[in-house]
Every structure is written in structure tokens, then in C-alpha cells.
Amino acid sequence: MAEVRSILATDCGSTTTKAILIEKRGEEYRLVNRGEAPTTVEAPFDDVTIGVLNATRELEDLTGRKLIQDGKILTPQLDEKHGVDLYLSTSSAGGGLQMMVMGVVRQMSAESAQRAALGAGAIIMDVIAIDDGRKDYQKIQRLRELRPDIVLLSGGTDGGTITHLVELGELLIAADPRPRFGTMNLPVIFAGNKDAREEIQHLLGERFDLRIVDNLRPDLDRENLGPAREAIHELFLEHVMQQAPGYSKLMTWTSADIMSTPNAVGKIMVTIAEQRGINILGVDIGGATTDVFSVFDGNYTRTVSANLGMSYSICNVMLEAGIPNIYRWLPFDIEEYEVRNRLRNKMIRPTTIPQTYEDLLLEQAVAREALRLAFIHHKQLARGLKGVQQQRTIGEALEQTETGRTLVNMMKLNMIVGSGGVLSHAPKRAQSALMMMDAYQPEGVTMLAVDSIFMMPQLGVLSTVHPEAAAQVFDRDCLIRLGACVAPVGQGKEGEPCVTVEYNGKSETFRYGELRVLPLGVGETIEATIRPARNFDVGAGKGKPIEATLEGGVVGVVVDARGRPLDLPPHSVVRRRKLIEWLSALGLPTP
DSSP states (O other), rough: OOOOOOEEEEEEEEEEEEEEEEEEETTTEEEEEEEEOOOOTTTTTOHHHHHHHHHHHHHHHHHOOBBBTTTTOSSSSTTTTBBSSSEEEEGGGGOOOOEEESSSSSTTTTHHHHHHHEEEEEEEEEEEESSOOOOHHHHHHHHHOOOOOOEEEOOOOSOOOOHHHHHHHHHHHHHOOOOOOSSOOOOOOOOOOOGGGGHHHHTTTSSEEEEEEESSSSSEEEEOOOHHHHHHHHIIIIIIIIHSTTTHHHHHOOOOOEEEEEHHHHHHHHHHHHHHHHEEEEEEOOOOOEEEOOOOETTEEEEETOOOOOSHHHHHHHHHHOOHHTTTOSOOOOOOOHHHHHHHHHHSSSOOOSSSHHHHHHHHHHHHHHHHHHHHHHHHBOOOOOOOOOOOOOOHHHHTTTSBSOOOOGOOOOOEEESSHHHHSSSSSSHHHHHHHHOOOEEEEEEEEEEEESOOHHHHHHHHHHHHHHHHHHHIIIIEEEEEEEEEEEOOTTTTEEEEEEEEEEEEEEETTTEEEEOTTTTEEEEEEEEEOOOBSSSSTTOOOOEEEEEOOOSEEEEHHHHHHHSOOOHHHHHHHHHHHHHHHTOOOOO
């Protein structure tokens, strides 16, 4: 890998194929340029490689470098103007990887199976469990209707009972589901009790393309997701990719396996968290779905909110959040029916962009709710293992806290990375920062950042073959640092002192309800002492100060003294006045 001088990476999305060119400049790798073209996986082209070549031709025009020869990507590099050493690709074209998960107990084995499938880049179509409350005929009907790419079957600890696993296998036989692509047998991965393998092989071996891997939950207190994720990835390449138009040809061009787009984004998140030793939260908010990724203390979790998006799914956000929750973020007066009508128009014309500042503020209000709801969903799945007998303190026992609590700890979070059109392409970077602060309510000291042009998928697949190059480009060309956010946790009275920040011989006090920016540019840092008021916590306990290195960005260091949890004033006039005050504090125009 040390000999690699140039890398071409493409991401075949559902609508757009994006290509980036990376070169080694001196001792480090840098982004040279990017090109894009419409994805061509559907009629009339029915060949994904046409879109790949079109995006690459745009790169050729921009760089003056010859990247295509004899109708395919030219590898390896011949000289500085001809070819590249590595060609890599990711894909979510054709609807991505769609899976169904089956488990014995919904809150245990089925949840572990969900984590395995989501971590491998899948969209979960449904979760079927023995105890999910549905009748057998309803489960069979779902299996027939949905036509998944792969089914993941799990349940039971090693050495336990096999009766329920056989029941799930018989449901599969009765339903006889057909795969979405092609006429081959439906792939089924069995990752359950090892004692049931012989029975499951006998039951499903002839009717399905059965793969048997190690148990997801060999013990109550241990998860082993790796083998199942590897099997999902292999079947994705063999079945879904091979059946989708043009992928078999594309696979002969690439220097490594094609990876599903969300799986690749997860890879770069894990790589960055490991290399820097940090806890990280990432989000990709798209037109139809919102993906949330997190790495806390080495535990990687990904969730997909398949009904929360900014164009095709915008009315689902309106339905799930409710008009009042969207309305509360609008700093101007508008009738509720008008909000509904504007969002419906966006759904039926998904490629339109806001034409007025009011339209933009409405879109960003919806984005806050989509991000908030997707994050709630993420926290529910990012949990420790249920069913584990944990040693608890007397205080925890009195509080009746359960096992399986969420892994997401906002006070321990070091960085939030936002991507997707509404965050990456917001007219002002401060708008992205404000959306993430309002939706996620970071606590203590947290770095805010956005992906400049959404190249995280390409960098994710690159991280599997050349982690050093992926990390350098991610740091220097992909990540736009908005600045650190300092947010005390607690509630107070409007206008009373909330937190004091001491730095460079100066001392600034911020009052409750206030939002203010300390001007600090990209790459600039200050050593600060952060002293919260008596009822507030910034990480060391109520009223206890912390020492922190605050890093600036394109927005600056934002001190958010609005309290946690963030409560907006209930009265509409007072609330709108506060929203306008916060916009002004970040240097944003007001309506």
C-alpha cells in the first residue's frame, strides 16, 4: 500500500454516481477533484457501469488525466497522466441491501440480529420473533409480501433449546419467500444455537441458499456479530450485486470488493474513532432515509430510519413528529395548513430546493425533527445486552434501572459529524451547527463537523485497504470543522449566570437561555477552564469546573447556555423572539 500513488473511488447511489480522485502529494494523500453523473442501474440503460464511466469522464475533463481505456477504468497507473493504482467502489443503487430478521426473543436474539444486519449496511424490512404478538399466518404473509434479499435467522444460546428455532424454520418453509432479484434460492443465514444446526440444515438446506455461521449470542452476556456480518457482506456481493444490472462487470474492475454505501460510512466512522481514541456520532440524512452511526467505547452501532427523510419521506416526518413539533422551530408566524401544504409539495416534487428564506427555515425545522426522531430510534437499539445479570449498586437497584441501557452517553461524546444535503449544503455553516445542536442537544464539550461533499462512503471502502490514506483525506478534505460546542446540563432561570469560560487571561460569563460564539478559527485552539453554576454540569458533576482544549472552526466555539434538556418557551410570541435571538447570535439572517 505504501506504493499507491493514486486512487479512484466511486459511490453508486440510487440517483447519482459520485467519483473522487485522490493522489499522493509529498508525504500525504489529498483529494484532487470529484465528478458525478446520473446512476444508470435502471431502464433504459440497465448497466451501472455507464454511470460510473460518465462520472469518471467528468473527472478526466477536470483533471486532464486519462482514467478510461477500452471502456473500463485504467489500472494500474502508467504515469502521472494515465490511470490509477487503485479503483474502489461502494453502492446503494437498486435500493441497497434489504433484509428480514428472525429471532426467538424480540428483546434479545432478534435485537442482536438487527444490530448485525444494520452494521453490515442493510435496511431492515421487518423483525419476526416468536414473542412479537403476531399470529403465524400474519408472519407468513409478511415474509411473502416483502421479498427480502437475505433472511437472518437467530436465537438461543449454545446448548439451549432448539424447539423455537425449528418453529421459525417451519415459518420460512410455509411462506416460501422469493428473493427480490433473480430466480435463485433465497439466501438464509443461520446464526443461532449451534445444537440446532443439523435440524436447520435438514429443514432448510434444499429450499434455500443456507449459510451456517457462529451463534450471534453464544451466551447471554456475549455478542458475536462478526461472522454474521461477514456472511451478509459475502451474500450481498454474490446475490444482490451479481443480479443487479452491470454489477458483475463492475466487480471485475475494482481492486477490492464492492461495499454497500452505509456499511462503508460505518467503516470510516470506526476507523476514525479507533485512530483518535474518541467517541463519535455520525448522521446521513437523505431524501428517503436517515442513517445514524455511533462508536461509544469501541461499540459500533448503526440504525436506519427508513421513513424519515427530507423529500420522499418528508410527510412521514410530519406525521411522526406532528405539526406542533415542526412549528415550534419556526421564527415566523404561519398557519398550520400552510406548513402541511408546503411539505406535501416537497414530497411530490422531491428534487425542488427552497426558493425563499421562509422555505429554507421550514425545511431546516423539519430536518431538526427528522434528526431528533432518528436519534431516539438509534438510542433504543444502541444498548447493552438484555437478559444479562449485572452487579448493580444499591442506588441503581432502588431506581429500578434495567439491564440493556443505551450505550449513547452525550457527556462522553467527542464529535458529531453531519452529512446529507440539508447539512452538507446548508447556505451557511452556522445553520448546520444550529440544527445539530437543537436535534442532538450535545452535553459538555463536543466538536461539531460536517462532511464537505459526502465522500465518506468512498473513504470507508478505502479505509479497508489503505486506512492511512482514508484518514488523511477525511481529516484534510472531507471534514469541515464547525467548532466546539460547550453545553452545560441543567435547568435555571432566564438571565441568571449559567457558566463561566476562562481563557487567555480573560473570563466570560454566559447567562441561562443565551447562545453565543467565541471567535476561534479552523485549527485554532485555546486551553480553557469551564466553571458551571451550582446547578449545572459540564462533565465533572454539578458546579464542578473542568479543564478543556476548545477547538475552533468555521463557526467558532459555540457556548450553548440554553440548558439540557432544551425546552422552548411555550408561548408562541416569546418562543419566536428567542429563535430570532439565537439566529442572530450565530450571525444568521432573521426573517
